[in-house]
Amino acid sequence: MKQIKVDLPFIEPPEWALLERQLIDLMNEAVDPLIERYIHPDGRIKWPPTDDHVGIDALDDAYESFFNWPLFYVIGGHEKFRELSLKEYEAVTKQFAGYDSGTGHRMVEKEYEQGYDWFHQGEGYTFFYHMALMDPSHEVNKARAIRYAGFFLNEDPEAINFDEEHYIIPYPHSGSKGATDRNFIQHFVKWSYLDWMRYYGLQFQDVPGVNTIEDLKEDDNALSMGAAIIERMSKGDVPLNLLATTMVANAYLHTGEVKYKVWLKSYVDAWIKRTQMNNGIVPDNIGLNGIVGEHNGGKWYGGWYGWTWPHGWVSIGQGVSVAAENALLLDGNPDYLEFLRSQIVALDDRAVESAGTRFVPHKHGDKGWYGYHVEGGDELCEDYSLEAATKGQNKNVLWKDGWFEFRPIEAFYPTHLWYMSMEDSDKTILNRLRNYSDPDWEHIRFRKTKDQGGHDYAWVSYLEGNYVNYPVEMLKFNISQVYQRLDFMKMDTQDPADYKDDYLQIRNPITVEGLLQLTLGAPSPLYNGGLLMARLRYYDADSKRPGLPSDVAALVEELESESTIVRLVNLHPTKSRRVILQAGAFGEHQFTSVQYTVRGAASQSSSFNLGGSTTTEKLPSGIQQPVVGTQIQQIDDNWLLVELEPGCHTKLNLATKRFANDPSYKTPWSEEDRT
Known part of the structure; x- marks a missing residue:
């Protein structure tokens, strides 16, 4: 395994590095109240x-x-x-x-x-x-x-x-x-009204007696809908x-x-x-x-968790995206991404533009009743307004040529497409589909998501060099998420007898989106069953376990098709740390070379080069800034061992050949000749 040693001291520790380690330390402790009480x-x-x-x-x-x-x-x-x-x-x-x-x-x-x-x-x-x-x-x-x-x-x-x-x-x-089809036959004979159904509409528009969601409150109508569900949805792929x-x-x-x-x-x-x-x-x-x-009836739409009901593209997109990523991972063929790309483009081709934003259809179904309540509040209504039915406007959602629920696409779909392909054309698609009427890539905002995420566009903006303070703001936001969950648990008076099946999910104090993006250069895995797709992974070389060693922080600053730029910091004042970098979550990528910053001669006024730009710093008397040079080593491996001396940092520019290796769960210690 190729090894490099880092001896470049920092004058003051980067704020992002301190926050990163603070977040990790905080979550290490924050889980204890959850375990003890719940x-x-x-x-x-x-x-x-x-x-x-x-x-x-x-x-x-x-x-x-x-x-x-x-x-x-x-x-x-x-x-x-x-x-x-x-x-x-x-x-x-x-x-x-x-x-x-x-x-x-x-x-x-x-x-x-x-x-x-x-x-x-x-x-x-x-x-x-x-x-x-x-x-x-x-x-x-x-x-x-x-x-x-x-x-x-x-x-x-x-x-x-x-x-x-x-x-x-x-x-x-x-x-x-x-x-x-046993679950359908046993549990769905009668499709009786429940409150959650009013957010998703009807499965079919041609069931006798069922013209609106409210009609399902009648037993005969609920039986008719149940029969249609079993007949049309319970069989097939x-x-x-x-x-x-x-x-x-x-x-x-x-x-x-x-x-x-x-x-x-x-x-x-x-x-x-x-x-x-x-x-x-x-x-x-x-x-x-x-x-x-x-x-x-020969219709290509109307299946279980399909284009019509309940989530449309939100759930179909999970299957398509995960399948495309898995096929690329195992086969190494980027053509599989066309499966996902083609669906995003097809939806974009049918979009309605309003206030500079592409509202893409998320569902397809027959003409009929579309007066159900939508949860998001960002769907176009039949008059092309955004006054959702939940606001008391009693408007139908827009239905056009069979397509309905027009709204901005979820950021993780175009983000994952671009991340996996690294193609400029896919970055163009991503930028095209942003919500320009309500920008979410210029600042951190709270989003109600199961994984406490939803900041894909902001992360991409950072990688583009347009949101330079994203790491600091995101880590502060993540820290606040943990403290809010802790406070919720502290003030919680709910009777355990009233818990719902998601009671632990809404109390879980662990949040990893920011750490995945900043340390691994990875988007959050697709929630309904996606694997971790990451540019980097880390191992503690001395403890022989996965993860960054204690006191070490990492920040992926740039991602290109053939390069990965990451900054590593050892915050410990007296002890060296050894970290192994892996190319890809499963070693599917390959490092071909590394250019990294090293220490030169000391000077009170120094000119140094980081990533191609020359910077001159005037420091207070008595504080010396070392001259920063660079070294290059060839690697040709999917692992690299970096030794960070106390209080030191470095910037690694890793030439990376993506999807070059057969992916596996092998660790640096899986082979006897690895030390």
């Missing part, structure tokens, strides 16, 4: 309130409560987060194996979801994927990863989840007891099932066995072909015989 000593969570719970939902919410703990450990969080993550996965899995799904199976069978849609499975099993980054040597979880993926390769005769003739996962619900590619990719990263790559590529290729044959729009329901719209 989790049983054996790791079981305090929902559901009774042991006789029956249902198919909420395993995902239980796992989600801890989804970012392994990521925090991977960045440099305390060692306890490794133990806590392993403990909670075991405890939750065992806990939910004790609940009846109402379908003849327990909620968890063979340590896995008995069967559910991948919108929820994707959310929940993200926790499991991140644990492999945290500890790939854990034999039990590695065995689980292989067994879980085997469910989708039909390696378990009791869990047939893939039709090898038509290249489909033949039902929207799949799992350890196979893909079937849907884009959300593409999220299963992460479970298969996870097994590949553990083993390198080619069968996983073959399955993943074949399944994604089949969806790409269907999309091309459907005039470039991904269809949302594929029948049991592989025919688009087979169980839905």
